[in-house]
Amino acid sequence: MDNIIEIRNLVKSYENGHIKALNGIDLTIREGEFVSIIGPSGSGKSTLLNMLGALDLPDSGYINVAGYDLTSNKKLNKFRAQKIGFVFQLHNLIPNLSVVENIEIPMFTSKLSNKMMRKRALFLLDIVGLHDKAFQKPSKLSGGERQRVAIARALANNPSIILADEPTGSLDSKTSVKILAQLIDLHRNNNVTLIMVTHDMAVARLADRVIEVLDGKLVSVG
Amino acid sequence: MSFLKFIIKNPFRRKTSAILSIIGICIGIVVIVALGGITNGLVSSFEDTIHAGGADFSISGKETGNSAYGTNPIDANWTDKIANVSGVSEAMPIYVILTSVGNDYMNTLIGIEPNGTSMADISIKEGRMFENNSSEVILGKIYADANNLSVGDSLKVNGEDFKVVGIYETGDSNMAGGVFTSINKVAEINGDNNSISNIYVKVDKGQDPQKVADKIDSMYGDNITTISSVMEMEQMADMLNTLKASSWGISLLAVVVGALGIINTMLMSVFERTREIGVLKAVGWSNSKILTMIVGESLVITIVSAILGSVIGFVATTFLGPMMNVTPTFTPDIFVQAFVVAIIVGIIGGLYPAIKAVKLPPTEALRYE
Numbered sequence: 001m002d003n004i005i006e007i008r009n010l011v012k013s014y015e016n017g018h019i020k021a022l023n024g025i026d027l028t029i030r031e032g033e034f035v036s037i038i039g040p041s042g043s044g045k046s047t048l049l050n051m052l053g054a055l056d057l058p059d060s061g062y063i064n065v066a067g068y069d070l071t072s073n074k075k076l077n078k079f080r081a082q083k084i085g086f087v088f089q090l091h092n093l094i095p096n097l098s099v100v101e102n103i104e105i106p107m108f109t110s111k112l113s114n115k116m117m118r119k120r121a122l123f124l125l126d127i128v129g130l131h132d133k134a135f136q137k138p139s140k141l142s143g144g145e146r147q148r149v150a151i152a153r154a155l156a157n158n159p160s161i162i163l164a165d166e167p168t169g170s171l172d173s174k175t176s177v178k179i180l181a182q183l184i185d186l187h188r189n190n191n192v193t194l195i196m197v198t199h200d201m202a203v204a205r206l207a208d209r210v211i212e213v214l215d216g217k218l219v220s221v222g
Numbered sequence: 223m224s225f226l227k228f229i230i231k232n233p234f235r236r237k238t239s240a241i242l243s244i245i246g247i248c249i250g251i252v253v254i255v256a257l258g259g260i261t262n263g264l265v266s267s268f269e270d271t272i273h274a275g276g277a278d279f280s281i282s283g284k285e286t287g288n289s290a291y292g293t294n295p296i297d298a299n300w301t302d303k304i305a306n307v308s309g310v311s312e313a314m315p316i317y318v319i320l321t322s323v324g325n326d327y328m329n330t331l332i333g334i335e336p337n338g339t340s341m342a343d344i345s346i347k348e349g350r351m352f353e354n355n356s357s358e359v360i361l362g363k364i365y366a367d368a369n370n371l372s373v374g375d376s377l378k379v380n381g382e383d384f385k386v387v388g389i390y391e392t393g394d395s396n397m398a399g400g401v402f403t404s405i406n407k408v409a410e411i412n413g414d415n416n417s418i419s420n421i422y423v424k425v426d427k428g429q430d431p432q433k434v435a436d437k438i439d440s441m442y443g444d445n446i447t448t449i450s451s452v453m454e455m456e457q458m459a460d461m462l463n464t465l466k467a468s469s470w471g472i473s474l475l476a477v478v479v480g481a482l483g484i485i486n487t488m489l490m491s492v493f494e495r496t497r498e499i500g501v502l503k504a505v506g507w508s509n510s511k512i513l514t515m516i517v518g519e520s521l522v523i524t525i526v527s528a529i530l531g532s533v534i535g536f537v538a539t540t541f542l543g544p545m546m547n548v549t550p551t552f553t554p555d556i557f558v559q560a561f562v563v564a565i566i567v568g569i570i571g572g573l574y575p576a577i578k579a580v581k582l583p584p585t586e587a588l589r590y591e
């Protein structure tokens with residue numbers, strides 16, 4: 001199978017080079033793969049994920065994701081809109097919008113009509129099992145439900161890659177299991193590449209491959 | 223949901239702050255609309271008077287007496303003397319007497335020369351002008367309507383049947399209800415061939431009416447007087463120009479103050495939504511879309527202010543104006559001015575916060591607590 005992600009000697013530092021968040025990363029990921037990223041806090045996991053999603057540019061090295069060269073600044077928003085679905089630790093839903101409207105937010109970058117946007121958003125809510133909550137405000141939902149809305153939002157533009165940064169980090173373990181099961185289902189059913197940062201070794205082992213990050217370097221590729 | 227609906231919803235998440243901004247800009251708009259309406263009202267009422275007779279100024283007898291216009295008649299040969307003063311382009315006599323007209327025992331009958339319509343600032347809307355020295359009259363539209371008269375009807379003047387040959391309109395409210403016939407006919411009715419009431423004077427192009435009037439005053443001031451009210455109109459015009467200028471001045475002030483208020487409101491709003499803007503970037507929104515969103519939100523606030531301010535300004539001035547003896551006149555340009563100001567404020571006020579939002583690095587926005 002083709003590689004959807006290719007990274008060579010990627011370096012990223014913050015605070016004028018004082019903090020080496022990524023210190024020479026080499027990594028390839030195949031299309032449709034499920035990869036877990038583990039490592040202690042501050043080791044550079046989120047930074048790596050942000051590089052993959054083109055939320056930030058590297059200092060040096062090579063990074064190509066879904067055919068986009070992410071070392072240059074060109075068309076990054078189009079890349080994010082079409083190729084990437086982010087799920088953050090915090091749901092980051094917009095409080096004054098209804099659940100279904102929140103899912104429509106990424107679709108403003110597409111050419112869908114308002115009607116088609118609504119149709120697709122409701123379809124995605126069906127997939128995450130929240131059809132009946134479509135017109136509620138996020139504040140009326142439980143933590144797990146909000147994270148499911150965030151997952152539906154990540155799927156809005158039918159991405160090739162889902163980047164999940166500790167998606168269950170703020171949920172209890174029972175809810176976490178449900179959310180993870182949902183993410184893994186989506187990955188399997190749609191052949192979406194899933195890259196997930198997690199603390200939980202048991203969760204990490206569900207993946208095709210576990211990567212450990214330590215001080216901005218990959219220490220083991222299992 | 224449409225992008226527009228999303229933009230319209232956003233400013234009202236922070237209700238107090240949105241309402242405060244709206245009140246601030248609204249006040250500016252109310253002042254612009256009120257001042258515009260009052261200025262326009264003054265302009266049109268003065269323009270009525272300035273255009274009285276379509277002349278630059280008029281001349282009357284020196285002493286006040288018991289004539290219809292409050293001054294004694296003057297000798298008819300003054301018309302030629304005034305016409306010969308250098309700088310005078312035209313001098314037209316007008317003779318106003320009181321006599322029985324129609325059902326009125328006493329009414330004013332105004333005599334002018336048949337070719338004097340433009341000087342008298344009247345224009346025939348129906349029928350034609352009267353002929354010289356004939357028993358024909360033209361009526362002001364208001365008089366004709368009030369007395370149910372139309373072209374072809376007859377009207378008794380001083381016991382004689384006159385034929386209504388025309389209906390005129392005029393910008394001069396003093397003349398709108400008048401009855402005109404030829405000046406010779408008036409002289410005949412009055413039995414006095416040598417008198418006239420006033421002379422309307424038009425100066426040569428490029429001449430200052432005030433200077434010409436002063437010259438006439440110094441030459442013939444012992445016998446006649448130039449009616450200075452026409453000149454006062456010039457001062458009035460100056461005052462109106464000042465009012466108009468101050469209306470723009472206040473607009474400018476409203477732009478500056480309003481823009482500062484909006485910048486503050488929108489900066490707060492961008493700051494509070496840092497994470498959210500990070501999410502918008504993460505889901506692929508372009509910088510221009512984020513810019514459009516923030517400037518759009520700012521415009522929502524200012525346009526709501528413009529609508530409210532226009533309505534409040536219009537209603538308040540319409541009701542309060544008459545108490546100050548002004549009848550405000552609202553023309554579309556006043557509201558255009560109000561909305562232009564609001565839109566400028568919205569764009570200026572939204573742009574800086576929008577640029578701030580665009581420049582936020584998404585990773586930092588998402589790390590923001």
Ligand SMILES: Nc1ncnc2c1ncn2[C@@H]1O[C@H](COP(=O)(O)OP(=O)(O)O)[C@@H](O)[C@H]1O
Nearest residue numbers: 014019021040041042043044045046047585586
């Ligand atoms: N935007 C940023 N500005 C400054 N320092 C940052 C930024 N992002 C990450 N860092 C620093 O880079 C290092 C790696 O951070 P991160 O990738 O978030 O770690 P992890 O996700 O593994 O906990 C940390 O020391 C963190 O403080």
Ligand SMILES: [Mg+2]
Nearest residue numbers: 045046047165
């Ligand atoms: Mg992290």
